[in-house]
Amino acid sequence: MTRVDKYLEDVRPYATNYVTFGDGVKGKIVGIGNLVKHGLPRLDDVLLVKGLTTNLISISQLCDLGLQVNFTKPECQISYEKREVLMRGTKSKDNCYLWVSREEAYISTCLLSKEEEIKLWHQRLGHLHLKGMKKALTSEAIRGLPDLKIVEGSICGECQIGKQTRMSHSRLEHQVTSKVLELLHMDLMGPMQVESIGGKRYVLVVVDDFSRFTWVNFIREKSDIFDVFKALCTQLQRQKDRGIVRIRSDHGTEFENARFDEYCSGKGIKHEFSSPITPQQNGVVERKNRTLQNLPESCFMLNTYLIVYGLKP
Amino acid sequence: MLHAEHLPYRLWAEAMKTSCHIHNRVTLRTGTSTTLYELWKGRKPIVKYFHVFSSKCYILSDRDYRRKMDPKSDEGIFLDYSTNSRAYRVFNSKTEIVMESINVVINDVPKEKVPDVDSDVGTPV
Numbered sequence: 001m002t003r004v005d006k007y008l009e010d011v012r013p014y015a016t017n018y019v020t021f022g023d024g025v026k027g028k029i030v031g032i033g034n035l036v037k038h039g040l041p042r043l044d045d046v047l048l049v050k051g052l053t054t055n056l057i058s059i060s061q062l063c064d065l066g067l068q069v070n071f072t073k074p075e076c077q078i079s080y081e082k083r084e085v086l087m088r089g090t091k092s093k094d095n096c097y098l099w100v101s102r103e104e105a106y107i108s109t110c111l112l113s114k115e116e117e118i119k120l121w122h123q124r125l126g127h128l129h130l131k132g133m134k135k136a137l138t139s140e141a142i143r144g145l146p147d148l149k150i151v152e153g154s155i156c157g158e159c160q161i162g163k164q165t166r167m168s169h170s171r172l173e174h175q176v177t178s179k180v181l182e183l184l185h186m187d188l189m190g191p192m193q194v195e196s197i198g199g200k201r202y203v204l205v206v207v208d209d210f211s212r213f214t215w216v217n218f219i220r221e222k223s224d225i226f227d228v229f230k231a232l233c234t235q236l237q238r239q240k241d242r243g244i245v246r247i248r249s250d251h252g253t254e255f256e257n258a259r260f261d262e263y264c265s266g267k268g269i270k271h272e273f274s275s276p277i278t279p280q281q282n283g284v285v286e287r288k289n290r291t292l293q294n295l296p297e298s299c300f301m302l303n304t305y306l307i308v309y310g311l312k313p
Numbered sequence: 314m315l316h317a318e319h320l321p322y323r324l325w326a327e328a329m330k331t332s333c334h335i336h337n338r339v340t341l342r343t344g345t346s347t348t349l350y351e352l353w354k355g356r357k358p359i360v361k362y363f364h365v366f367s368s369k370c371y372i373l374s375d376r377d378y379r380r381k382m383d384p385k386s387d388e389g390i391f392l393d394y395s396t397n398s399r400a401y402r403v404f405n406s407k408t409e410i411v412m413e414s415i416n417v418v419i420n421d422v423p424k425e426k427v428p429d430v431d432s433d434v435g436t437p438v
Contacts, residue, residue, distance in 0.1 A: 175344070180353060196326030197404075197411055203329060211352030212342055216333045218326050291336055295366065296328035 003052040008033030011048060019049055027051045057099065071097070118148050119156065127159050169280040176209065181240055183209035184247045185285040188225065188254055204228055205292065207285045214288055225254045230263060248272045250282050324367070324392065327402070327411070331366050331393040364391055364401075365421035372403055373416035391419045 001019070005011065011033035018026040030048040045061070059069050062078060067086065070077045076097045078087040089097035122128060128136075134150045136142050177183050190202035200218035204225055207214050217228045237243055247264070249255040251273050264271045274281035338350045338358035350358040371386040379385070390404040392411065400413045 192325060194322040194325065197323050198326070200326055203326070208353065211349050212340070213337055213349045213353035214333050216330055218330075291340075292329050292332045295332035295335070296325045 001047040001049045001052060001058070002035070002055040003049055004055075005030070005048055007035055008046060008048060009036050010034050014047065019047065025051075114149065117146070118150060121145065121148065122156060127156065127162065129159075169283070178210065179242070180208055180210050180213075181236060181242050182245045184244060185209060185282060185288075186229075186247060186249045186255070187282060187285040187289065188219075188222070188252060189289055190219075203292075205285055205289055206232060207288050209284065212284070212288075214292075216292065222254045226257075226259050226263070229260075233267070233269075243267070244269050246270045246272055248274070248282065250274050250279065251276055321367075324390075324404070327392040327404075328366060334394060335363070362394070364419045366393070367391065368419060368421040370401075370403055370417050370419040372405055372412070372414055375414075375416055386418075389417075391417070391421070 011031040014029050014032040028050040035043040035046045068079050076089045079085045089099050092098050130152050185207045187205050192201050202219040204217040368391050370389050370391040372389045373386050387407040389406050392402045395413045400415045401417045
């Protein structure tokens with residue numbers, strides 16, 4: 001019997017009105033119900049009694065259900081046909097047997113929940129990633145590791161701070177353009193350490209995305225880039241009789257300025273930028289830069305003619 | 314005027330331009346069997362006129378006054394191809410200027426092995 005009505009489900013009225021205690025005091029029976037609440041023993045036909053100070057379990061009712069109740073000095077065990085222990089109680093100082101919850105009975109010092117334990121072991125193992133923990137557990141490669149149920153996907157904040165890396169850039173599977181001049185990639189190379197014969201220090205590399213045809217323009221100062229780009233744009237559009245749809249560049253101030261913006265919006269060209277500090281997104285032209293640098297480098301290193309004439313630097 | 318010892322590095326722009334010119338005509342677009350030039354222009358490229366960059370060449374000196382027995386040509390370095398006319402761009406070693414000319418004989422056959430002259434040339438700059 002209990003006095004807390006929220007523990008009970010399916011409460012019905014009960015025929016008897018009062019229950020009498022040992023000292024003659026009567027308690028009013030409010031109803032009868034079933035005890036199905038997490039963390040409490042599962043019992044049927046529990047009386048709801050007003051004025052009760054302690055929750056009581058009736059031993060006779062348990063015996064009526066066919067259960068065996070075995071009292072010993074330290075504890076009492078309620079079992080089903082001597083096999084499975086259903087409930088357990090320990091003897092307190094005032095000679096009452098107190099019910100002990102099931103989880104408490106199995107693990108006497110349960111201080112952590114499962115999830116917290118996983119996190120604890122994750123930290124103990126030097127912030128080992130969950131995949132690695134799972135692998136170690138399934139293959140039983142480590143002794144002394146408790147059997148944890150690991151669900152992948154929980155993110156440890158410290159791990160992100162300590163281990164976060166750059167995102168990978170996967171290769172594109174198919175072409176994104178179907179016509180020439182649909183998308184132009186552009187980048188500025190330089191300044192070079194040595195001026196060219198004409199006194200130029202920068203190279204504007206423009207690559208058409210569909211054909212990958214490349215144009216190089218040599219530029220004296222960064223500020224000249226706009227005029228060169230404008231001339232190239234006009235020439236290419238005239239040549240192909242088709243407008244440029246998009247251009248793509250990095251966030252250099254030579255590309256991202258008011259004049260450039262004005263020209264592009266006036267001509268209806270969409271100017272796309274790669275993310276800051278991410279040259280990978282401008283990969284087409286960056287790779288082209290490398291190709292273009294190969295010939296000068298190999299020529300200057302290997303050309304015997306220049307050596308003979310004493311021209312090798 | 315050019316400083317002779319800085320010449321090769323000062324030719325980087327020419328080298329890069331030649332590189333671009335060659336790669337546009339030679340590289341095949343990924344996933345296809347056509348060159349970049351064909352995708353752009355719609356016809357196959359011609360590489361008949363190609364020569365090795367920075368090889369020795371002889372330029373007919375047709376622009377300055379020469380007498381009967383004067384040498385007919387100047388030595389030079391082949392650089393690249395003119396974008397506006399059918400001509401070669403060459404560096405004239407005598408006058409030390411870059412010029413465009415069609416009367417150029419380029420010697421780009423593999424040269425005999427040249428002895429190691431690094432010690433004569435001195436330390437790289």
